Amino acid sequence: MNLKPNSILFLFSLLVFSYCNSKDETVADNPxxxxxxxxxxxxxxxxxxxLRLQDYSQEAGMYILFDSKSQNPFLVxxxxxxxxxxxxxxxxxxxxxxxGAFGYKFLDKxxxxxxxxxxxxxxYDLQGNQIQKIASNATEMWTIAIYSNRTTFHPYxxxxxxxxxxxxxxxxxxxxxxxxxxxxxYFTKISSIYRYNLGTEENEILESFxxxxxxxxxxxFVGPDLPFVALHDSKKxxxxxxxxxxxxxxxxxxxxxxxxxxxxxxxHPLRPESAxxxxxxxxxxxxxxxxxxxxxxxxxxxxxxxxTKVPLSVMTELRAKSEEYYQLPEFKEAMKKYMKYYHxxxxxxxxxxxxxxxxxxxGLEFLxxxxxxxxxxNANPEEERDYNIFYKVKIKE
Numbered sequence: 001m002n003l004k005p006n007s008i009l010f011l012f013s014l015l016v017f018s019y020c021n022s023k024d025e026t027v028a029d030n031p032x033x034x035x036x037x038x039x040x041x042x043x044x045x046x047x048x049x050x051l052r053l054q055d056y057s058q059e060a061g062m063y064i065l066f067d068s069k070s071q072n073p074f075l076v077x078x079x080x081x082x083x084x085x086x087x088x089x090x091x092x093x094x095x096x097x098x099x100g101a102f103g104y105k106f107l108d109k110x111x112x113x114x115x116x117x118x119x120x121x122x123x124y125d126l127q128g129n130q131i132q133k134i135a136s137n138a139t140e141m142w143t144i145a146i147y148s149n150r151t152t153f154h155p156y157x158x159x160x161x162x163x164x165x166x167x168x169x170x171x172x173x174x175x176x177x178x179x180x181x182x183x184x185x186y187f188t189k190i191s192s193i194y195r196y197n198l199g200t201e202e203n204e205i206l207e208s209f210x211x212x213x214x215x216x217x218x219x220x221f222v223g224p225d226l227p228f229v230a231l232h233d234s235k236k237x238x239x240x241x242x243x244x245x246x247x248x249x250x251x252x253x254x255x256x257x258x259x260x261x262x263x264x265x266x267x268h269p270l271r272p273e274s275a276x277x278x279x280x281x282x283x284x285x286x287x288x289x290x291x292x293x294x295x296x297x298x299x300x301x302x303x304x305x306x307x308t309k310v311p312l313s314v315m316t317e318l319r320a321k322s323e324e325y326y327q328l329p330e331f332k333e334a335m336k337k338y339m340k341y342y343h344x345x346x347x348x349x350x351x352x353x354x355x356x357x358x359x360x361x362x363g364l365e366f367l368x369x370x371x372x373x374x375x376x377x378n379a380n381p382e383e384e385r386d387y388n389i390f391y392k393v394k395i396k397e
Contacts, residue, residue: 031267031351036396037359043374043390044080050378051388053366054151058233059109060126065388068148071100073112075126086128088114094130096122103151107162113155113198121153121198123162137196137203138170145169148379149365150294154231154238155198158253162198165231165238171205179224180280187216192226193240195258207240212263214245215275223278230297233369237261239302241295244275248295248304248346266304266344268354286315293341296367301395302346303355303367310338345395352397360391371395 043063045051051065051074062083065074075084089100099117106112107123111131114122118141123132145152145167153166169192179186191208208227209215215222225243232238237252250262267273271290287309294305314334318325325331343355343364358364362377375391 031353032269033353035345035353035355037355037393038396039359039391040372040394041392043076043392045074045076045082045388046080047074047082047388048386052148053374053376053390054103055105055112056366056368057106057109058369060106064104064106064112066104071117073104073114084126084128088128094124094128102146103153105151105153105155107155108157113153113164115151115153121164123198132198134198135201137194137201138168140173141170142174143169149363150228154229156231156235158235159256164196164198165229166194166196167192167226167229168194169226177224179221184216184219184221186221186224187213193229206258209242210240210249210260210263213242213247213249221278221280222275225291228292228295230295233298239295239297241292241304243291244289246271246273248302250349262349264346264349264351266351268306268342268344270308270342271306286312288312296364298367299369299371300347301367301371303364303373304344304346305341305364307339307341310334314338358393360393362391365390
């Protein structure tokens with residue numbers, strides 16, 4: 001067959017175009033690529049005590065910051081100016097009780113919710129007036145989970161109803177949730193995820209371990225760790241993250257019910273492809289397995305975090321020195337040396353890359369609907385300051 005010069009040129013151009021496109025798609029679809037970051041701004045708050053960023057309302061143009069020492073919230077505008085500093089700990093008419101609160105989140109642009117320490121939930125207006133007290137959705141207290149970098153409850157409004165989705169480890173007694181007796185049935189019978197109607201106090205226990213989660217699918221018991229949940233800023237879907245394995249699940253609210261719509265595979269060079277089996281008879285709970293430590297879900301991104309662990313050989317030496325090994329200076333040195341945080345980024349239902357290091361000092365604490373990652377450098381600052389700073393970092397795609 002004889003080809004004219006124009007035909008040859010066309011075929012050559014087509015091959016070059018196809019090759020370039022294929023190459024670009026391969027690069028774009030590399031789930032393990034290091035994502036490029038840039039610092040775009042910062043939120044500076046003129047307050048000496050270290051603060052945590054717990055929530056942001058784009059509608060109200062406000063942040064809720066949390067002083068974990070006094071257990072009180074601050075309302076701050078987008079310029080970092082303190083609008084209100086509340087004193088809600090105590091037994092007064094606006095108090096959360098003598099033990100204070102575990103955290104605060106916006107319910108809508110005019111109200112926020114406090115999770116009282118063993119005292120239920122409280123709804124406030126933005127002037128700090130308590131509007132409503134709601135009983136805890138856990139009838140008994142068998143165990144407690146407190147996190148310094150995340151909240152476990154997410155209030156929202158659905159069809160005019162004040163609702164909340166979250167984590168509560170006390171729906172089942174120690175006997176009911178005995179994993180040594182249950183084995184892999186633990187994954188089908190036990191759950192900590194709930195949806196709570198704050199008006200009627202009706203509580204619905206939701207799925208914690210989906211059928212397609214690898215350990216449940218293959219009937220492997222990998223431990224009793226309960227999952228994390230994060231409500232998307234649209235309030236129309238949420239992410240469910242089992243702490244073991246390499247999957248995150250997306251549920252969407254459809255006709256008032258949560259429906260599983262995505263099962264997303266996660267990977268990182270420092271994470272094994274398969275989680276090890278859990279030894280139910282082991283007395284020593286130490287493990288080098290890098291469990292997930294947080295999940296953030298807003299705008300176009302979902303970010304899953306995990307940390308590396310202190311090696312077992314080091315932990316064995318520390319435990320031999322003292323039963324209270326966690327108070328030893330050597331333990332703190334080991335934590336600093338070995339415990340590093342890493343982040344996996346998901347967009348459009350698939351992993352698009354990883355973040356192993358930020359361009360600024362501090363830890364990832366929050367993600368807003370505009371794709372801004374907030375890095376907190378207040379808990380363990382690189383340099384001493386008389387103010388708080390949250391660096392605003394963006395992913396460059």
